[in-house]
Amino acid sequence: MKNKFYFALLFSKIILTSYLLLLSLAGKAQTADELIRKVKAKMDKVNDYVATGKMKTDVVFIKAPIANIKSYFKKPNRFAIKRDGGVSLLPKGGVSVNVSSLLLTEDYTAIDAGKTTLGATPVRIVKLLPTSDNSDVVLTTMYIDEANLLIRKASTTTRENGTYDMEMQFGKYAAWGLPDKVVFSFNTKDYKLPKGITLEYDDGSKKAELPKNKKGRVEISYSSYIINKGITEAMLK
Amino acid sequence: MESVIKVSRLTKTFRELTAVNDLSFSVQKGDVYGFLGQNGAGKSTTIRMLLTLIQPSSGSIEVFGYDLKTHRKEILRNTGAVIERPDLYKYLTAYETLQLFAKMSAVKLNKQQFMDQLELVGLAHRAESKVRTFSQGMKQRLGIAVALVHNPELIILDEPTNGLDPQGIADMRNLILMLREKMKKTVLVSSHLLSEVEQIANRMIIIDKGKKLVEGTVTELFHPDDTVVYIETSDQVLCEQVIRNSSYAAKLMSVDVNGIELKLKKEEVPALTKWLVQQNISILGVHARHSLEDYFLKITTANQHVEPFKN
Amino acid sequence: MWSLLKIELFKVFKRPRTYIAFIAVWAIVSLIQLAIYVDGPKYMDFVLKDIKDNFDVIGNPLNGYFVCFVILQTLLIHVPLLVALVSADMIAGEANMGTLRLLISKPVSRTKLLVSKFLASAIYAVILLIWIAILGLFLSMIIFGTDGLINAKSYEIIILNGNDIFWRYLCAFGFAALALVTVSSLGFFFSIFAENSLGPIVATMSVIIVFTILTTLDIPLFQSVKDYFFTSHMIGWKGFFEMKVDADGMAIPGTIRNLPAVLRSAGILLLHVFIFTGSAIFIFNRKDVLS
Numbered sequence: 001m002k003n004k005f006y007f008a009l010l011f012s013k014i015i016l017t018s019y020l021l022l023l024s025l026a027g028k029a030q031t032a033d034e035l036i037r038k039v040k041a042k043m044d045k046v047n048d049y050v051a052t053g054k055m056k057t058d059v060v061f062i063k064a065p066i067a068n069i070k071s072y073f074k075k076p077n078r079f080a081i082k083r084d085g086g087v088s089l090l091p092k093g094g095v096s097v098n099v100s101s102l103l104l105t106e107d108y109t110a111i112d113a114g115k116t117t118l119g120a121t122p123v124r125i126v127k128l129l130p131t132s133d134n135s136d137v138v139l140t141t142m143y144i145d146e147a148n149l150l151i152r153k154a155s156t157t158t159r160e161n162g163t164y165d166m167e168m169q170f171g172k173y174a175a176w177g178l179p180d181k182v183v184f185s186f187n188t189k190d191y192k193l194p195k196g197i198t199l200e201y202d203d204g205s206k207k208a209e210l211p212k213n214k215k216g217r218v219e220i221s222y223s224s225y226i227i228n229k230g231i232t233e234a235m236l237k
Numbered sequence: 238m239e240s241v242i243k244v245s246r247l248t249k250t251f252r253e254l255t256a257v258n259d260l261s262f263s264v265q266k267g268d269v270y271g272f273l274g275q276n277g278a279g280k281s282t283t284i285r286m287l288l289t290l291i292q293p294s295s296g297s298i299e300v301f302g303y304d305l306k307t308h309r310k311e312i313l314r315n316t317g318a319v320i321e322r323p324d325l326y327k328y329l330t331a332y333e334t335l336q337l338f339a340k341m342s343a344v345k346l347n348k349q350q351f352m353d354q355l356e357l358v359g360l361a362h363r364a365e366s367k368v369r370t371f372s373q374g375m376k377q378r379l380g381i382a383v384a385l386v387h388n389p390e391l392i393i394l395d396e397p398t399n400g401l402d403p404q405g406i407a408d409m410r411n412l413i414l415m416l417r418e419k420m421k422k423t424v425l426v427s428s429h430l431l432s433e434v435e436q437i438a439n440r441m442i443i444i445d446k447g448k449k450l451v452e453g454t455v456t457e458l459f460h461p462d463d464t465v466v467y468i469e470t471s472d473q474v475l476c477e478q479v480i481r482n483s484s485y486a487a488k489l490m491s492v493d494v495n496g497i498e499l500k501l502k503k504e505e506v507p508a509l510t511k512w513l514v515q516q517n518i519s520i521l522g523v524h525a526r527h528s529l530e531d532y533f534l535k536i537t538t539a540n541q542h543v544e545p546f547k548n
Numbered sequence: 549m550w551s552l553l554k555i556e557l558f559k560v561f562k563r564p565r566t567y568i569a570f571i572a573v574w575a576i577v578s579l580i581q582l583a584i585y586v587d588g589p590k591y592m593d594f595v596l597k598d599i600k601d602n603f604d605v606i607g608n609p610l611n612g613y614f615v616c617f618v619i620l621q622t623l624l625i626h627v628p629l630l631v632a633l634v635s636a637d638m639i640a641g642e643a644n645m646g647t648l649r650l651l652i653s654k655p656v657s658r659t660k661l662l663v664s665k666f667l668a669s670a671i672y673a674v675i676l677l678i679w680i681a682i683l684g685l686f687l688s689m690i691i692f693g694t695d696g697l698i699n700a701k702s703y704e705i706i707i708l709n710g711n712d713i714f715w716r717y718l719c720a721f722g723f724a725a726l727a728l729v730t731v732s733s734l735g736f737f738f739s740i741f742a743e744n745s746l747g748p749i750v751a752t753m754s755v756i757i758v759f760t761i762l763t764t765l766d767i768p769l770f771q772s773v774k775d776y777f778f779t780s781h782m783i784g785w786k787g788f789f790e791m792k793v794d795a796d797g798m799a800i801p802g803t804i805r806n807l808p809a810v811l812r813s814a815g816i817l818l819l820h821v822f823i824f825t826g827s828a829i830f831i832f833n834r835k836d837v838l839s
Contacts, residue, residue, distance in 0.1 A: 058796070087710075
């Protein structure tokens with residue numbers, strides 16, 4: 001019923017490691033490093049949480065209803081999403097990524113890439129480049145709200161799987177660095193099951209056109225967080 | 238006399254084949270009516286028309302005074318039939334079989350009554366045995382029990398002795414006689430054996446190629462005046478000459494290389510042989526048979542498809 | 549009529565052949581359950597092979613509902629054979645046994661006799677389906693538990709909530725019952741022409757197999773006429789496992805994507821039942837029984 005959900009994913013690792021690396025490389029990208037450290041410190045206040053929310057999956061070949069979910073987090077990097085009475089398909093790594101996981105990475109170089117605005121919010125752009133040549137991740141770009149020390153958006157480009165975007169909106173739980181809404185967008189591969197496997201019933205419904213490299217979106221809106229009340233191992237399984 | 242079955246100008250054509258051709262006959266109440274004919278003479282087709290299995294091409298059938306077309310149900314409710322080999326349901330017991338067909342005729346019987354029916358055909362001791370374990374004779378008798386289960390007035394039996402051993406044939410004969418004598422049923426029984434019909438029927442018909450040849454009471458048709466005597470002698474020519482010159486000449490029917498045929502009363506046969514001996518004719522054999530039998534034999538030989546094998 | 553039907557049912561359920569189907573269904577269902585129990589994740593990987601690189605599955609996709617879906621999908625192609633085994637034998641078998649002439653010489657109209665025989669074979673098909681439901685659905689629910697259902701189609705994946713599935717199965721089984729009754733009526737139709745049940749059984753299966761193959765072949769010619777094949781409509785039960793989507797593209801639980809299409813398919817099947825059975829009765833009423 002429950003399913004654990006480790007974000008093996010690339011860019012989640014990326015960020016923290018590069019941050020750690022940045023600490024040792026003090027002086028080179030002082031401001032970017034400084035900023036990330038502050039963001040991290042803010043997030044460190046959260047030891048664990050249980051969040052309740054709704055998840056919408058918008059992938060052209062997936063027809064799923066809005067799902068009621070619960071997310072579980074425990075420091076440093078334990079994370080799970082569960083839903084009752086249902087099954088969901090989640091993009092690997094993507095949705096499982098909670099904000100603090102964005103900062104759990106290694107071997108990266110952080111580069112200050114200027115400022116911009118996201119909506120009405122002014123943000124600093126920080127680019128994280130992997131130092132390893134084998135990494136699938138080519139580049140992670142973070143848009144950080146300096147005033148509130150919140151990551152508003154993170155965008156990761158990979159060699160194999162295109163670009164992942166994660167956008168966050170903050171509200172009631174902004175003080176903890178926890179978003180009210182996370183939108184994860186990603187590239188989808190074509191999906192096709194050999195026809196012979198299942199005799200297909202043709203009810204005359206239009207088949208969805210599948211454009212190449214169509215973006216998929218998964219949107220989670222959290223309605224409440226229970227923070228630092230402790231969670232059990234079982235919840236994370 | 239009340240007619241139970243009245244068939245008028247009945248004809249059935251299957252594509253080119255006319256199986257029954259303008260056939261008329263009637264069966265009276267209380268008759269055991271012998272329906273005699275060679276295989277393929279049209280007996281089964283006629284019987285199937287009586288039971289509404291086959292639709293006549295033309296002609297009419299009345300049973301119990303009603304038209305079969307318009308009163309099918311009423312007629313069949315009062316008719317029981319065994320058509321050729323009744324193979325029945327192999328996976329049912331004798332008792333279940335009887336029960337099932339009673340229900341189909343909308344008849345309610347209690348256990349004792351069912352057992353009585355089985356007793357009647359000598360199967361009470363096998364009531365709980367599956368039909369698959371029955372011999373052909375037992376199946377045939379169970380078939381009769383099925384035909385009788387709803388106590389019909391008319392019973393139609395199509396070749397009931399086919400495929401039976403001598404004991405089975407004797408059993409069947411006794412059953413039919415009992416139906417007539419004890420139960421006062423009207424029975425129509427078809428057969429291709431004259432001897433069989435002669436033993437059980439009081440009236441009979443002979444059909445061939447779908448047409449009626451003769452119809453009448455068995456006593457009439459088997460009248461002892463109509464005996465055919467077939468004489469084999471060592472000197473055909475002399476014998477024929479002697480007969481032609483005597484009072485027997487009028488009774489001479491045919492002469493061929495093998496023998497001489499005469500038609501006379503049965504009691505005249507001893508006198509004839511005695512007289513021939515006195516005329517110095519050396520007799521090799523004398524065969525007397527009833528003219529009907531002779532007639533039936535002739536139909537049979539006329540229909541033979543393969544020449545008799547002669548050594 | 550009722551008593552005739554009882555007689556026919558009595559005959560159907562008295563014969564050993566009838567139970568072959570029940571045993572066969574039990575065997576197939578058990579095998580599928582065992583296979584999924586032992587090797588389920590691999591099967592799931594296969595179904596989701598195109599997306600498993602990019603997606604994780606949360607929840608328990610290998611639950612009783614999924615198992616039942618696989619069972620229905622597999623069985624509903626083969627169960628027609630089992631149904632034909634009985635329905636195609638209804639008349640031909642009696643002709644072969646020599647009991648048909650006995651039945652027809654009973655004071656019962658041929659129409660009533662045929663209707664009750666057809667109903668008996670239809671009831672048999674429905675009981676067989678109930679048996680499939682007991683083993684395939686309820687037993688699977690007990691063994692594998694319940695959760696959401698992943699319905700993987702050739703071009704999309706439909707995910708149903710766990711609490712939105714059971715009623716769909718009830719509808720699906722109802723539809724499948726109609727599909728089997730259609731097969732039953734086809735077998736029954738062929739049955740009146742033969743004096744041996746093998747011919748009608750083979751004929752029924754041939755029709756179903758040929759139509760199914762034509763439907764499956766991705767040849768435009770066949771695709772355009774497949775709406776006329778009743779076999780295309782036999783899988784209409786799958787229509788109950790699809791949902792309408794709202795303006796945002798979100799599936800709406802408790803809805804059926806194209807209920808009119810499913811009902812139309814059901815109507816077409818029902819029409820076939822009437823045509824097959826009606827023709828059988830019409831022809832048989834005029835037929836000389838020579839068996």
